[in-house]
Amino acid sequence: xxxxxxxxxxxxxxxxxxxxxxxxxxxxxxxxxxxxxxxxxxxxxxxxxxxxxxxxxxxxxxxxxxxxxxxxxxxxxxxxxxxxxxxxxxxxxxxxxxxxxxxxxxxxxxxxxxxxxxxxxxxxxxxxxxxxxxxxxxxxxxxxxxxxxxxxxxxxxxxxxxxxxxxxxxxxxxxxxxxxxxxxxxxxxxxxxxxxxxxxxxxxxxxxxxxxxxxxxxxxxxxxxxxxxxxxxxxxxxxxxxxxxxxxxxxxxxxxxxxxxxxxxxxxxxxxxxxxxx
Numbered sequence: 001x002x003x004x005x006x007x008x009x010x011x012x013x014x015x016x017x018x019x020x021x022x023x024x025x026x027x028x029x030x031x032x033x034x035x036x037x038x039x040x041x042x043x044x045x046x047x048x049x050x051x052x053x054x055x056x057x058x059x060x061x062x063x064x065x066x067x068x069x070x071x072x073x074x075x076x077x078x079x080x081x082x083x084x085x086x087x088x089x090x091x092x093x094x095x096x097x098x099x100x101x102x103x104x105x106x107x108x109x110x111x112x113x114x115x116x117x118x119x120x121x122x123x124x125x126x127x128x129x130x131x132x133x134x135x136x137x138x139x140x141x142x143x144x145x146x147x148x149x150x151x152x153x154x155x156x157x158x159x160x161x162x163x164x165x166x167x168x169x170x171x172x173x174x175x176x177x178x179x180x181x182x183x184x185x186x187x188x189x190x191x192x193x194x195x196x197x198x199x200x201x202x203x204x205x206x207x208x209x210x211x212x213x214x215x216x217x218x219x220x221x222x223x224x225x226x227x228x229x230x231x232x233x234x235x236x237x238x239x240x241x242x243x244x245x246x247x248x249x250x251x252x253x254x255x256x257x258x259x260x261x262x263x264x265x266x267x268x269x270x271x272x273x274x275x276x277x278x
Contacts, residue, residue: 002034004105005079006088009071011040011062014049017092021054027098030056033088036078038062038071067234069175069183072157076172080164085109087167089160089184093208094119096159100204104161107149113197114166114188116152117159118143119208128208129156131188131200134249144202151199153192157184159206170194179233182245189248223269230265237265 006029010017017037024030035054039046040062050059060074072089079087086105090096100117107115119129131152132139144150170190173183188198229235242261250257 002032003084004032004086004088005034005036005075005082005084006090006101007036007038007072007075007079008090008092009038009040009066009068009075010042010046010092011071012042012044012046013092014042014044014046017046018049018053020090020092020095021057023095025054027096027101029101033101034058034079034082034084036060036075038066038075040064040066040071065233066175067180068157069173069179072183073172073175076167080167080172083164085164087162087164089157089162091158091208094158094206095208096206097204100159100206101161103201103204104159107199107201108161108163111197111199112163112165113199114155114160114162114191115149115198115204116155116157116161116188116200117204117206118200118202119156119158119206122207122209124207129158131155131198132185142200144200146203148202149199150202151197153189153198154185155188155198155200157187158208159204160184166191166196169196177244178241179238180241181236181238182241186245186248223272226268226272227265 008020024035036058037050038060041064050057060078062071062074066074076087086108088101096117104115104117116131118127120126121128127141127143131142132154133142133152142150142152173187175183178186192198229237230239232238239261243258246257
């Protein structure tokens with residue numbers, strides 16, 4: 001068994017999952033990494049595609065209710081049990097550059113910490129995801145120049161390498177409190193509070209176009225489904241996760257920040273009414 005594990009949580013995005021795996025295979029990643037796909041009970045042929053086209057991939061079956069946090073946590077448990085040196089989080093809509101993953105692995109082998117890449121939209125220039133720091137009460141994206149690193153408080157989980165010592169120290173993603181959105185940032189922030197180095201590598205890049213937030217729920221076409229997201233675990237609008245994240249970062253000051261949630265929801269509603277999409 002190879003000692004570095006790439007963990008890819010997937011659900012009903014067969015074509016996208018295939019494209020991601022093909023990118024890894026074309027980059028030579030398959031020969032030196034264990035690829036673990038956590039399939040959360042997909043019904044679109046993902047299982048058959050993995051068996052037929054990528055038999056070397058380790059497929060872990062979910063129960064249909066894992067979401068991102070549960071999928072990543074389950075994959076990390078398998079990796080840790082296999083004595084993995086490095087856990088790599090990778091979303092299936094993320095296409096790393098030729099040496100992006102290797103750069104991240106090399107870095108965390110040196111720092112024994114966590115390092116994320118910078119992800120761009122399809123134009124290759126617009127920053128989509130990276131890490132963030134809190135300044136003057138607002139989160140700001142961090143985009144270090146190529147060849148440099150920047151310390152961050154939070155990380156997007158699209159492309160991230162984590163040394164096994166981190167997992168030994170702080171455990172896995174908190175999928176109970178952060179089932180989908182926020183689990184990556186909470187994990188990074190937890191690591192920072194334990195004195196672990198968390199950073200972004202400006203040279204490890206990927207194409208990661210912004211997707212449809214509501215694809216798991218089939219549609220984002222009406223206001224009912226937008227507001228229903230307040231009570232749905234996998235939604236970016238899941239209210240319990242929002243409140244927990246505010247408490248995590250701001251403590252007692254979270255009490256005067258939560259109304260911003262409803263302001264954002266109303267703004268999204270207006271956009272939906274005017275443009276037909278968010």
